[in-house]
Amino acid sequence: MAPEALPELPQDEWELTGRLYPESAWMFVWARRVVRDLVGGRVSRFLVGRLEPGSWSVLRGEAEWVAARGANGTASHTASFASAQDAVAYAAAGLAVDENIATHEDLLREQGIVGDIWDDARKRLEWQLTDDGRRLVEKSLDEGRARYGDSGIVLDQVLEHRKGYQVIRPVPRPDGGLFIGRHEFFMAHVHSRLPGDFGASTGxxxxxxxxxxxxxxxxxxxxxxxxxxxxxxxxxxxxxxxxxxxxxxxxxxxxxxxxxxxxxxxxxxxxxxxxxxxxxxxxxxxxxxxxxxxxxxxxxxxxxxxxxxxxxxxx
Structure with missing residues (x-):
């Protein structure tokens, strides 16, 4: 969605809540808690129905939900989705990228990206990329997917040298290797913690x-x-x-x-x-x-x- 095609703003959050069905009416409540866990007090930059410079907001278009980054009275970046949950996760991940939230090995494990997996050939547990991790690598390499930013983390060294809690420095997208975009990672992190249709109601x-x-x-x-x-x-x-x-x-x-x-x-x-x-x-x-x-x-x-x-x- 082009910035000039944004819906008329501001939008009333309670009215947008009423348009969430068949998704959860508590979507924005859950989102703020997840974002607060990631960025602390800077959760105030996660908005619903309005734009401010440097903020990320969830808006409602005519037939879609929009994640938008605010800049000087308009949007510097937008992405449209059929699902409110997808738009919320996209906006929250954009804020995490803007705030330069660190990615570390424990966070990858918690999200199910890497883990101890049984290797039948070696008859032992091996520190490997999981199936979820492989799917996220594929998404990160998909040039047709909407995303914010181009930096991410290379997993090859993480898998080669298990160190417990290690902060993984973000790098530009490489030509090869096991790469996960930061925006894709945080979007998956937020998405898995949102309610879906739990609490779905017409009121x-x-x-x-x-x-x-x-x-x-x-x-x-x-x-x-x-x-x-x-x-x-x-x-x-x-x-x-x-x-x-x-x-x-x-x-x-x-x-x-x-x-x-x-x-x-x-x-x-x-x-x-x-x-x-x-x-x-x-x-x-x-x-x-x-x-x-x-x-x-x-x-x-x-x-x-x-x-x-x-x-x-x-x-």
Whole structure:
């Protein structure tokens, strides 16, 4: 897509959320968490529906999703996709490349690019490129694929000299060898951590007097039913270290059910066994952050005692 063919901007993120179906309505929530894990506070440069210089944004065209890099009121780079998840992964990977995020051996292993694979001929485990790694090499060598930048990593030395945690210096695309483009790598990394159709929904209405809670800061746009386990809320730590706040819906609100994480296995403590992921509870993606909804009077915050009174009155 040429910069002059971009859709009219800005676009409202909540309206774009409504156009994600049949993909997950929580796509942008998951994306920001994945991008934050990669670039930290520079996640503010990952945008939805608007462009700023040096930012990467996900936009909606007439019949496609667009990943665009902002520059002086327009876009310096764009790529179009049928899938929102592909556009999100492309934009997030572009930001990772701009931020010069390091690629290291452990990251390659975590992504399943390299690993210990059984060699029948030698009857032992060999440090090799995996099938996923070979597919990514093929994509990186495909001149017809959309990509941002031309640098990447050569895997030959990684496979020859296993060193544990080794940072791999990016180089220009060589004429031969096992080469993975940085943009292709980070796109695969982000794509594998997005929700797909998990949490796909056309939306529903939260009725007046619904009682919900949150452990998250008031700038987050989601609430949960009271029985939702802490590990399903996408927060670090435990519920003991976070303030639990209770809210009551005062005006019906259109929301999207789902969760900011798919599942989380609780690690064992002491002699305890591993706790299996819970399927209890329900989360709701809200049109605006909690603080904005409180300020508008759409929801109100209540005390723990008041929440308990309301809860007991319904059970």
């Amino acid at each position: 529903e209405e939260l009725p007046e007097n619904t009682l919900l809670d949150s452990y998250a800061p008031a700038d987050e746009p989601y609430l949960f039913t009271l029985e939702t386990p802490f590990e399903r809320r996408g927060l670090s730590g435990t519920g003991r270290n976070n303030e639990r706040r209770f809210y009551v819906v005062k005006r019906p609100i259109t929301v999207y059910p789902g969760f900011p994480v798919k599942e989380t296995t609780i690690p064992p403590q002491g002699l305890q066994r591993v706790k299996e992921p819970s399927s209890k509870g329900q989360g709701y993606l809200l049109p605006r952050p909690l603080a904005d909804l409180v300020a508008a009077g759409d929801i109100i915050q209540v005390t723990k005692a008041e929440a308990l009174r309301i809860y007991r009155g319904r059970t």
